[in-house]
Amino acid sequence: MPAAIECRDLRKTYDGKVEAVRGLNLQIQAGECFGLLGPNGAGKTTTIEILEGLLQPTSGHVSIFGHTWQENEREMREWLGISLQETRLSDKLTVRETIELFASFYREPRSSDEVLGQLQLTEKADSWVGKLSGGQRQRLAVATALVCNPKILFLDEPTTGLDPQSRRQLWEIIRVFQRDGGTVLLTTHYMDEAERLCDRLAIVDHGQIIAEGSPADLIDRLGGHHVVEFAVNQDLNGAATALWRSLPSVESVREENGLVELNVREPHLTIPALLDSIAKQGSALEHLSTRQASLEDVFVRLTGRHLRDD
Amino acid sequence: MSVAQETPVSAIKAPSLPPRRNGRWSGYAHLLMARMLELKREPEVVFWVFVFPLLLALGLGIAFRNKPGDAISVAIVDGSNAANAQSMLALSPHHEQFRPQIVSAEEARKGFRLGKYDLVIQPSAGQGFEYRYDPARPESVLAKTEVNDALQAAAGRKDILSTTSIASSEPGSRYIDFLIPGLLGMNLMNSGMWGIGFALVDMRQRKLLKRFVGTPMRRGDFLLALASSRLILMIVEVGLLLAFGVLFFHMRVMGSVGTIALIAGLGSLTFGGVGLLTASRAQKIESVSGLINLVMMPMWIFSGVFFSYERFPAIIHPLIKALPLTALNDALRTSILEGTPLLHQWSRLLIMLLWGGISFLLALKWFRWT
Ligand SMILES: Nc1ncnc2c1ncn2[C@@H]1O[C@H](COP(=O)(O)OP(=O)(O)OP(=O)(O)O)[C@@H](O)[C@H]1O
Ligand SMILES: [Mg+2]
Numbered sequence: 009m010p011a012a013i014e015c016r017d018l019r020k021t022y023d024g025k026v027e028a029v030r031g032l033n034l035q036i037q038a039g040e041c042f043g044l045l046g047p048n049g050a051g052k053t054t055t056i057e058i059l060e061g062l063l064q065p066t067s068g069h070v071s072i073f074g075h076t077w078q079e080n081e082r083e084m085r086e087w088l089g090i091s092l093q094e095t096r097l098s099d100k101l102t103v104r105e106t107i108e109l110f111a112s113f114y115r116e117p118r119s120s121d122e123v124l125g126q127l128q129l130t131e132k133a134d135s136w137v138g139k140l141s142g143g144q145r146q147r148l149a150v151a152t153a154l155v156c157n158p159k160i161l162f163l164d165e166p167t168t169g170l171d172p173q174s175r176r177q178l179w180e181i182i183r184v185f186q187r188d189g190g191t192v193l194l195t196t197h198y199m200d201e202a203e204r205l206c207d208r209l210a211i212v213d214h215g216q217i218i219a220e221g222s223p224a225d226l227i228d229r230l231g232g233h234h235v236v237e238f239a240v241n242q243d244l245n246g247a248a249t250a251l252w253r254s255l256p257s258v259e260s261v262r263e264e265n266g267l268v269e270l271n272v273r274e275p276h277l278t279i280p281a282l283l284d285s286i287a288k289q290g291s292a293l294e295h296l297s298t299r300q301a302s303l304e305d306v307f308v309r310l311t312g313r314h315l316r317d318d
Numbered sequence: 319m320s321v322a323q324e325t326p327v328s329a330i331k332a333p334s335l336p337p338r339r340n341g342r343w344s345g346y347a348h349l350l351m352a353r354m355l356e357l358k359r360e361p362e363v364v365f366w367v368f369v370f371p372l373l374l375a376l377g378l379g380i381a382f383r384n385k386p387g388d389a390i391s392v393a394i395v396d397g398s399n400a401a402n403a404q405s406m407l408a409l410s411p412h413h414e415q416f417r418p419q420i421v422s423a424e425e426a427r428k429g430f431r432l433g434k435y436d437l438v439i440q441p442s443a444g445q446g447f448e449y450r451y452d453p454a455r456p457e458s459v460l461a462k463t464e465v466n467d468a469l470q471a472a473a474g475r476k477d478i479l480s481t482t483s484i485a486s487s488e489p490g491s492r493y494i495d496f497l498i499p500g501l502l503g504m505n506l507m508n509s510g511m512w513g514i515g516f517a518l519v520d521m522r523q524r525k526l527l528k529r530f531v532g533t534p535m536r537r538g539d540f541l542l543a544l545a546s547s548r549l550i551l552m553i554v555e556v557g558l559l560l561a562f563g564v565l566f567f568h569m570r571v572m573g574s575v576g577t578i579a580l581i582a583g584l585g586s587l588t589f590g591g592v593g594l595l596t597a598s599r600a601q602k603i604e605s606v607s608g609l610i611n612l613v614m615m616p617m618w619i620f621s622g623v624f625f626s627y628e629r630f631p632a633i634i635h636p637l638i639k640a641l642p643l644t645a646l647n648d649a650l651r652t653s654i655l656e657g658t659p660l661l662h663q664w665s666r667l668l669i670m671l672l673w674g675g676i677s678f679l680l681a682l683k684w685f686r687w688t
Contacts, residue, residue, distance in 0.1 A: 062532055062688060085534035092532070096524035100359040101352055112348035113533040116339055136359075156533070 010074030012038040012160055012191040013059055018068035020054050020215075028054040029065070030215035036208075038073075038159075041182065041192040043206035045199070045303065047313070051215040052195040053093050056164050059193065060090055072160065086115060089158030091149045093165050093195075099138030103129055103148055106137055110152040118157045126181060127151045143174040150178065154185065161185055163194040167201060179205055199303040211307060218310050226306045230259065235305060236270040236278060239295040240286055255281045260309065271301065271309075345535050349543035354550065366512075367555060371505045372562050375498055378624070379567055382493040390461040391417040392437050393426035399441030403469070410468035436461035445473075495570075498563040499654050500623040503647040505555055506582060507617065510589025511596065511610045513548055518597040519606040522686070531687045545590055552586040553579065560654070572657030580660065581653055584667060585646040588674035592642070594681040617643035645669040 013036040020029040028051045036042045044052045057063040059070055061077035061084065070077060072084050097106050104120060111117035124130045127147045132140060140148065146166065153161060161182070167175040175198075182205060186192055196202055202209050203223040210220040219226055227233060243266070252261045252270060257278045259271040272278045275298050286293055308314055357363050392407070394400045400420045407416045418439075421429065429435045430450065436458045438450040447469065452458040471477070521527045530540065556578065563569035571578070596613060600606040620627055620634075621643035630638060638644050645666040652658040660667070 060532055062528055082534055085532070088532070090529070090532040092525055092529055094525055095529045097526065097529075098352070098356055100356045105352060105355065109348045109352050110533060112340055112344045113530075113535040114340060115534075119338065152529075 011035045012073060013193060014071045016069045018058060019066045021066045028215055032217060036193060038191050039189060040207050041186050041205055043202040043209035044195040044212050045202045045209050046212035050212045052212055053164055056162055056195055060162050087159040089153030089156050089161045091153045091163045091166055097137050100136060102134050102136055104133040107151055107155050111155045114156040117155050123151050123155045143170045146170055160191045165195055203303055213311055227301050230271050230301055230306055230309055233301050234272045234275050234298055235301050236272050236275060236298050237267060239267050240291040241294050242291040346539040346543050349540055350546050353543060353547040367509050368558060371501050371559055375501055378497055379494040389417045390415055390464055391435050392439060392465060393429055393435040394418055394420045394439045395423045395426050396420050397441045403439055406469050406472035409472045437465055494567045495655055498569060499650040500647050502556055502559055502650055503643055504623045506585045507589045507643050510548060510586050511593040511614060514544055514590045514593030515597040515606055515610050519600045519603050523603055528688045548586045548590050549583055552582050556582045571654055573653035577653050577660050581649045584670050588642050588670040591674035591677035595677040598681045598684040599686055617641050622647050642670050642673040
């Protein structure tokens with residue numbers, strides 16, 4: 009069986025100068041939930057729109073279940089449920105009218121009531137779209153994607169701007185879709201979302217994939233599942249880094265604004281040794297904390313930057 | 319956190335209803351319905367498309383109406399003989415056509431300057447009168463002749479030749495009769511250009527076009543639905559304005575309803591095509607607004623909406639006649655006012671067809687859905 013979504017050496021250059029996507033390869037199997045994770049401007053939207061057949065790549069090959077956009081566009085459209093990053097649906101139509109409109113384009117859509125119920129929009133079915141809250145609009149956008157009974161769901165930042173509860177509701181809807189055999193490709197810049205939702209993910213930066221695998225895999229590759237963060241009261245110069253690195257069970261060291269981060273495999277070995285060596289230097293600890301490593305750490309480790317600036 | 323801890327959603331799908339099947343025209347029907355609902359719910363559209371032309375017709379129709387019986391308003395400058403002049407005018411067999419008023423010299427001069435009076439009568443020394451009139455104003459010249467005849471007759475002049483005259487101010491030759499077909503044409507142009515051009519760019523800017531293209535929607539159906547909504551609106555627009563003319567201004571519609579509807583329909587589609595072309599690339603509604611106004615401006619001026627293009631030098635008449643709005647206005651005028659059959663208007667219909675058709679083909683070539 010061919011992959012649900014496949015692309016090889018995808019490139020997109022806007023106006024001959026902005027290289028938004030630079031040689032991207034993906035293979036997503038049917039039934040997978042795959043995430044594209046990356047900072048603003050990484051090329052996520054460009055990539056997903058090329059895969060959706062809405063944007064012409066500068067070069068590269070795309071196929072959906074083995075079919076290409078050039079050969080079989082009309083048929084392929086029946087399989088895809090799409091939610092774009094920014095679509096403003098018509099304000100003066102009601103929620104139900106909007107869903108019915110999208111349903112009318114497909115040969116065998118789902119019933120609108122069922123989709124309304126699933127996205128908890130039944131109450132709002134007869135309100136104008138212009139009167140919905142941001143979160144309700146977002147859910148409506150997903151509803152227009154789900155009403156066509158798709159095989160693949162493309163969601164571009166589906167949870168941006170949602171409150172935590174709405175985000176969880178949407179995750180749940182995505183899980184249900186996947187459980188019923190659907191394939192999902194979503195973009196996000198929320199780490200926790202990617203960790204919870206995605207079977208596999210690709211971290212995209214400057215139009216290229218810099219790491220790919222399951223969330224656990226990627227964190228494993230850091231070398232340690234734990235992060236020890238600390239600060240001391242003296243400004244220790246570069247020599248200290250080597251010292252921290254030599255502590256037991258430490259895999260890597262990073263320093264930022266006086267805060268030292270150690271990737272650690274076994275904190276119970278590292279921390280006593282750390283305290284010892286600080287005491288030996290005659291400095292005092294100002295801060296110490298440990299936490300589970302996250303995708304954020306993976307990203308920082310790979311690029312030296314944070315995923316989100318906030 | 320595990321799934322179980324999270325807020326349970328209606329995770330268990332309701333027992334799936336059997337999928338329904340959509341027919342070939344389901345997308346078209348829903349697009350058309352959505353468009354009509356949106357228009358109906360947009361108070362601005364209702365105002366500009368339906369109410370505004372009526373107000374315009376009402377305002378202009380009243381301002382330029384033929385005065386009842388062409389009453390001649392005359393200022394008689396107050397003086398010794400003023401009352402005499404007034405009673406002499408009242409003796410005339412056609413006295414109802416005069417509206418004399420005795421006013422001060424100052425007031426008479428001012429009123430005359432503003433067009434309130436057509437003629438000023440200044441009693442002069444003895445029994446005589448002095449007329450003050452404006453040879454450049456036809457109604458002023460007429461007033462002088464009529465008043466003079468009445469005064470002379472009252473003073474004892476006998477007409478040797480016996481004549482009778484029959485008043486004939488037929489509906490069909492008044493300004494309002496000229497105006498209403500012009501307003502119809504202009505309205506069809508406005509709503510065609512805005513209704514198609516603006517609406518499309520707005521949808522493009524909102525990324526709604528892109529979203530539609532992401533579905534199996536037939537693009538032809540989408541355009542067809544837009545065009546159909548224009549035609550439906552056209553019927554209402556034309557019907558309202560014509561009914562208004564007939565009821566309020568006793569306008570007489572000579573042409574058949576079918577002919578008028580056909581011309582108006584062709585006109586809306588023509589401007590729909592031009593609207594599509596103006597909207598084919600623009601990404602922002604600001605830029606398309608400018609473009610639409612730029613395209614429409616020359617036609618407002620030249621195409622004989624409010625006044626006849628005969629006033630422009632004859633040398634540019636062929637150019638003016640090649641404009642789509644001129645063709646539409648002329649076709650509507652001759653059909654409505656004279657009942658000229660469609661076949662005699664083929665050159666005008668062809669002009670519209672060419673504008674609409676060529677614009678449509680170019681638009682299809684250049685149109686961007688994203
Ligand atoms: N239509 C366009 N014309 C020119 N440049 C563009 C266009 N669309 C995107 N870009 C550029 O391409 C790059 C990638 O943009 P893209 O929208 O794919 O990023 P993204 O990962 O989706 O970002 P975000 O998280 O902000 O949505 C950016 O530098 C952007 O400025
Ligand atoms: Mg994006």
